[in-house]
Amino acid sequence: MDASESGLRERLVDVGVDLVAREGAQALTLREIARRAGVSHGAPRRYFPTHLELLSAIARRGFAELAARATAATGDGTAPPREQLAALGRVYLEFAVGSRGMYELMFRHDLLESGHLGLRDTSLPLFVRLVELVGRARPDADARVVAGALWANLHGIAQLWGWGSLQLATGADHFAPLLRSALDAHLGDGA
Known part of the structure; x- marks a missing residue:
């Protein structure tokens, strides 16, 4: 080319x-x-x-931006794992709320399912980082399962926040208390 x-x-x-x-x-x-x-x-x-290949190329840009923000938020990786997880969670939620269209595209099942498009190669390192940090914060648990549950919780917060449902149900004007609660639920209070 x-x-x-x-x-x-x-x-x-x-x-x-x-x-x-x-x-x-x-x-x-x-x-x-x-x-x-x-x-x-x-x-x-x-x-x-194919249309999916173009959508995947666009979504890869979103994953690259999210990864760059996550790297910047966790710094040199020397902070305690819970602090890094809080930073990753904040970045994830900020990205989801601030870039709703891209966020929706990035997690389309048809794009992620199609392994030949290479999107998983771009998205999986973020999850691997999450698993590593959860493993350090919760050495007693299956880090992949806890990380998956935490990610699902964050994804749910992002979706419900974007729809305005959580603000209505909780009266919260920011997602920070919900993030703290999710971390407490998955890592233990103050872990």
Whole structure:
């Protein structure tokens, strides 16, 4: 692929990232991305033979951004595991609330299930980091199971917060108390 082809491929992904941020995952059609990129509606197929491949390339950008934020939040990794888990949880929830369209796209089952698209290679390192920190915080437990439950809890908080349900039910004006409670539930109070 020469530089101009690589440039067009990146431009299509850039347009998709912008489109999902502005209008949500449902707006990500090949035709709309091509239109906004200023190319024919068939042009994206040269670089992304299927719609899922283009969506996966866009979602990979979201996972890369989330990973960068997570790395920045945990610093050099020397803080106690619970502090790092609190930082990861905060970053995850901030990303989910602030980038709802991208967040929705990133966790689409059809994208994650399709192993040949390589999205799991981008998403799994975040979970591996979560498992490692949970293992340090809870050496008595099956770290993968506890990490999975914690992640599911955070995902639920993100979804319900985004819909406004948690604010209504709890009266909370920020998700921080819910994050603390989730950490307490999975790691023990003050673990």
